[in-house]
Amino acid sequence: MSVARLSRRHVTQSLGVVLATFALPSPLAFGQAPANVPFSLRNNRKLEGWIRLEADGTVMVFTGKAELGQGILTALAQIAAEELDVGFDKIRMVSADTSRGPDEQYTFGSQSVEQGGGAIRAAGAEARGILVAAAARRFGVRAEELKVSNGTVVAADGRRATFWELANEGAGLLKGDIALAAAPKKPGDYAIVGKSVNRIDLPGKLTGAPSYVQDIRLPGMVFARVVRPPRYGARLLACDEAAVRARPGVVAVISDGNFLAVAAGREEQAIAARDALAASAHWSDDAVELPDMASLRTELQKLRAETIVVGTAGQSEPVPAQARRMSAEYSRAYLSHAAIGPSCAVAWLKDGRMTVWSHTQGAFPLRGDLAKVLGMQNGEVDVVHVPGAGCYGHNGADDVALDAALVARAVPGAPVKLQWMRDDEFAWAPFGPGMAMKVEAALGSDGRIVDWSYDVWSNSHAMRPGQAGGVNLLAAWDLKTPFVKSPAPHIPQPFGDGDRNAVPSYELPRKEIRNHLLLDAPVRNGSFRTLGSHGNIFAIESFMDELAEAAGSDPLAFRLAHLRDPRAQAVLRVAADKAGWAPGRKGDGQRGRGLAFCRYKSIGMYAAVVVDVEVDRKTGVIKVLRVVMAADIGLVVNPDGAKNQLEGGIVQAVSLALKEQVTFDRRQITSRDWSGYSVLTFSEVPNIDIVLVQRSDPPLGAGEGSLPPTSAALANAFAHATGRRLRELPMTPERVKATLS
Amino acid sequence: MTYRITVNGESHEVAAAPETPLLYVLRNDLGLNGPKFGCGLGQCGACAALVGGKLTRTCSVALADIKDAPIVTLEGLGTLQRPHPLQKAFIDAQAAQCGYCSNGMIMAAKALLDRNPKPSDEEIKDALADQLCRCGTHNRIVSAIRKAAMEPVR
Numbered sequence: 001m002s003v004a005r006l007s008r009r010h011v012t013q014s015l016g017v018v019l020a021t022f023a024l025p026s027p028l029a030f031g032q033a034p035a036n037v038p039f040s041l042r043n044n045r046k047l048e049g050w051i052r053l054e055a056d057g058t059v060m061v062f063t064g065k066a067e068l069g070q071g072i073l074t075a076l077a078q079i080a081a082e083e084l085d086v087g088f089d090k091i092r093m094v095s096a097d098t099s100r101g102p103d104e105q106y107t108f109g110s111q112s113v114e115q116g117g118g119a120i121r122a123a124g125a126e127a128r129g130i131l132v133a134a135a136a137r138r139f140g141v142r143a144e145e146l147k148v149s150n151g152t153v154v155a156a157d158g159r160r161a162t163f164w165e166l167a168n169e170g171a172g173l174l175k176g177d178i179a180l181a182a183a184p185k186k187p188g189d190y191a192i193v194g195k196s197v198n199r200i201d202l203p204g205k206l207t208g209a210p211s212y213v214q215d216i217r218l219p220g221m222v223f224a225r226v227v228r229p230p231r232y233g234a235r236l237l238a239c240d241e242a243a244v245r246a247r248p249g250v251v252a253v254i255s256d257g258n259f260l261a262v263a264a265g266r267e268e269q270a271i272a273a274r275d276a277l278a279a280s281a282h283w284s285d286d287a288v289e290l291p292d293m294a295s296l297r298t299e300l301q302k303l304r305a306e307t308i309v310v311g312t313a314g315q316s317e318p319v320p321a322q323a324r325r326m327s328a329e330y331s332r333a334y335l336s337h338a339a340i341g342p343s344c345a346v347a348w349l350k351d352g353r354m355t356v357w358s359h360t361q362g363a364f365p366l367r368g369d370l371a372k373v374l375g376m377q378n379g380e381v382d383v384v385h386v387p388g389a390g391c392y393g394h395n396g397a398d399d400v401a402l403d404a405a406l407v408a409r410a411v412p413g414a415p416v417k418l419q420w421m422r423d424d425e426f427a428w429a430p431f432g433p434g435m436a437m438k439v440e441a442a443l444g445s446d447g448r449i450v451d452w453s454y455d456v457w458s459n460s461h462a463m464r465p466g467q468a469g470g471v472n473l474l475a476a477w478d479l480k481t482p483f484v485k486s487p488a489p490h491i492p493q494p495f496g497d498g499d500r501n502a503v504p505s506y507e508l509p510r511k512e513i514r515n516h517l518l519l520d521a522p523v524r525n526g527s528f529r530t531l532g533s534h535g536n537i538f539a540i541e542s543f544m545d546e547l548a549e550a551a552g553s554d555p556l557a558f559r560l561a562h563l564r565d566p567r568a569q570a571v572l573r574v575a576a577d578k579a580g581w582a583p584g585r586k587g588d589g590q591r592g593r594g595l596a597f598c599r600y601k602s603i604g605m606y607a608a609v610v611v612d613v614e615v616d617r618k619t620g621v622i623k624v625l626r627v628v629m630a631a632d633i634g635l636v637v638n639p640d641g642a643k644n645q646l647e648g649g650i651v652q653a654v655s656l657a658l659k660e661q662v663t664f665d666r667r668q669i670t671s672r673d674w675s676g677y678s679v680l681t682f683s684e685v686p687n688i689d690i691v692l693v694q695r696s697d698p699p700l701g702a703g704e705g706s707l708p709p710t711s712a713a714l715a716n717a718f719a720h721a722t723g724r725r726l727r728e729l730p731m732t733p734e735r736v737k738a739t740l741s
Numbered sequence: 742m743t744y745r746i747t748v749n750g751e752s753h754e755v756a757a758a759p760e761t762p763l764l765y766v767l768r769n770d771l772g773l774n775g776p777k778f779g780c781g782l783g784q785c786g787a788c789a790a791l792v793g794g795k796l797t798r799t800c801s802v803a804l805a806d807i808k809d810a811p812i813v814t815l816e817g818l819g820t821l822q823r824p825h826p827l828q829k830a831f832i833d834a835q836a837a838q839c840g841y842c843s844n845g846m847i848m849a850a851k852a853l854l855d856r857n858p859k860p861s862d863e864e865i866k867d868a869l870a871d872q873l874c875r876c877g878t879h880n881r882i883v884s885a886i887r888k889a890a891m892e893p894v895r
């Protein structure tokens with residue numbers, strides 16, 4: 001098993017070979033697929049578009065999903081090998097390539113195993129069925145009498161034929177549409193799915209084999225850098241292009257409206273030229289007024305909003321008379337993706353075709369927006385996914401792809417590699433929006449919640465390219481003839497946008513949940529891992545603890561009493577058991593323990609978390625000692641891979657809760673390097689114990705659901721330890737000290 | 742200017758300005774992929790290599806300052822076919838997600854094990870204190886290094 005080599009892609013690309021097997025992209029659909037047709041198959045029905053038997057005895061498997069460091073190609077290869085009954089080492093994966101792969105839109109929302117895996121599962125079963133039927137005809141026996149092992153069909157009398165021989169004999173055998181005629185295997189029969197297979201891409205990445213978009217090197221390639229405005233809203237008044245052009249190695253200076261870039265023969269020359277260009281640039285004093293960070297919650301609530309009720313029940317019933325009403329307000333800071341490598345792309349305009357290598361999450365949607373801005377046809381632009389540094393959502397990948405393409409247009413024939421500098425990334429990549437949450441609830445005399453009212457305020461977390469009504473690419477808004485931003489899409493529950501997981505999974509007889517989608521967007525926003533779920537679960541789960549306390553109830557028992565779903569109850573019980581949860585245990589002012597639960601997106605994975613903390617009251621530093629998580633992610637394709645994802649989410653969530661916030665004054669972003677935006681380091685990472693509980697179909701996705709309950713449980717642990725509650729994330733030492741004094 | 746540097750046991754002549762950060766020479770002139778650009782500011786450790794046996798942030802050291810100090814990069818440790826015990830331990834522990842930080846982690850671990858062959862977990866975490874990982878694979882990295890330290894030869 002391997003990933004098809006970069007070099008091979010280059011050859012295919014540079015020859016301009018385009019295999020037009022696939023239908024045009026469809027409008028982005030957020031809903032669920034009809035039960036019988038896997039989501040990703042709906043617009044990509046050709047069997048050959050998914051699976052091809054190669055002359056060298058391997059199987060080429062195409063996916064529209066992208067490797068983001070989450071191990072998806074390995075999991076999809078496991079599924080393909082399983083359904084085809086071919087050795088895992090025979091599978092070659094080709095991922096997210098508009099010139100030759102299926103259009104699966106985005107790789108996001110923890111849906112790749114469910115969607116992309118569903119498609120490959122169906123395609124694999126279909127191909128296997130067709131090949132076995134061909135063998136049955138050849139041997140003159142019934143298909144049921146044949147066995148398949150490692151790509152060879154064997155008859156009862158010992159006659160055998162390999163898949164490749166059968167496909168050769170019956171050319172065109174695999175050319176049709178996927179009829180969904182063959183039933184995929186039953187999970188009980190799985191041999192490879194469910195095993196902790198090592199990631200196929202890691203040996204290369206760990207030994208320095210070319211693996212990332214940063215590693216692409218093409219003949220005659222030049223290096224480029226951008227110069228961004230000092231702040232949102234500033235306009236370029238003047239810059240000394242001629243002086244920069246005269247610098248060593250410089251081959252082009254691009255100035256178009258407020259978009260400035262430079263290309264040079266050597267990378268360090270491009271960086272030096274960027275500095276010179278930035279120093280020579282004069283910008284207008286214009287600025288977008290940014291919210292006051294010190295009162296982020298109320299500032300957000302002041303912005304223009306469109307309010308939608310996203311969940312309601314029992315409103316015609318009155319709230320019982322003696323019910324005890326409580327309320328609390330919470331907030332979360334703007335968050336940066338903060339990948340270790342800044343965004344990067346390679347673009348090449350050659351013979352009228354633009355090819356862009358990108359670590360985008362959506363090769364097809366990006367292609368569409370690039371074509372619009374470049375004034376080219378979709379068919380003249382190709383986007384090929386190549387991994388970049390870690391991807392936790394809509395980062396700068398798409399933006400830098402356009403930056404590189406704009407430079408490539410100025411140096412036709414020469415491939416252009418453009419990587420953002422650290423400050424470009426921190427100041428300009430889209431942020432996970434700041435959020436404000438308000439909960440109000442009433443407790444009945446029996447200690448149960450009888451009323452629940454919830455409000456969440458945030459900008460859209462869904463500003464990706466490929467959306468109607470505009471172009472969502474940074475440079476496009478800066479050009480002399482600018483493009484407008486697409487308006488925020490409406491993403492209905494249960495997926496939601498800022499309101500993801502705003503509707504609690506608890507049994508609530510009377511409830512109303514309102515999403516205030518903020519229309520003014522002073523700070524640039526986008527999708528960061530879990531969208532609004534992280535803030536909403538922080539508020540909901542914090543408040544559940546506040547209610548439990550008011551009801552004189554244990555946090556675990558209180559939650560169980562409000563949950564009917566046995567899978568939800570199971571993860572809570574398992575996590576509590578594993579952590580040694582003891583009802584009624586008191587925090588001692590320093591040490592404490594907190595619990596939280598989340599069913600991600602209300603239809604995805606279940607997770608319950610117990611967090612132990614120790615608070616240094618003098619320094620205000622919260623140390624997380626241990627995190628125990630029980631997770632039910634449905635069918636597990638690769639247990640160790642899933643755990644790796646869950647662990648990563650836990651570490652990220654601890655980091656978000658304790659440290660992370662994009663900082664700005666009233667005019668500009670001020671967190672522009674790692675000293676201004678800090679993330680968790682080795683000594684701060686807790687011990688982590690994960691239990692995977694249920695393993696039944698279907699897969700529910702493991703990429704995101706561990707974050708929201710971890711941050712929430714951490715907040716609950718702090719409250720348990722100190723008797724004081726922090727309702728604002730991050731829980732910085734300053735805030736801790738202020739709360740404790 | 743031309744400079745002669747020794748990288749992974751081989752001598753190379755490079756023509757570049759004296760102030761050129763070593764990182765770009767390794768990546769672009771020598772075609773190495775191990776050292777990565779992360780910040781260019783000496784803050785993250787993604788660009789690490791051993792220079793004269795010392796863990797060095799190659800984004801922050803000038804070509805002219807290398808002189809005859811031998812340079813070892815990730816590629817100099819092991820190969821796909823014959824990975825170094827540290828690389829093998831990282832694979833066995835699946836101690837990466839995106840892998841962009843892994844070069845720095847492995848090089849910092851190499852520097853540590855060279856001076857302290859049997860480090861405690863605390864010593865490992867100390868040695869990696871300034872190496873950033875955003876994917877959250879820290880615990881796997883520590884256990885991979887612990888395992889590699891148990892191997893007899895390095």
Ligand code: FES
Nearest residue numbers: 779780781786800
């Ligand atoms: S790239 Fe050298 S320390 Fe970050």
Ligand code: FES
Nearest residue numbers: 838842874875876
């Ligand atoms: S594995 Fe992605 S940054 Fe460490």
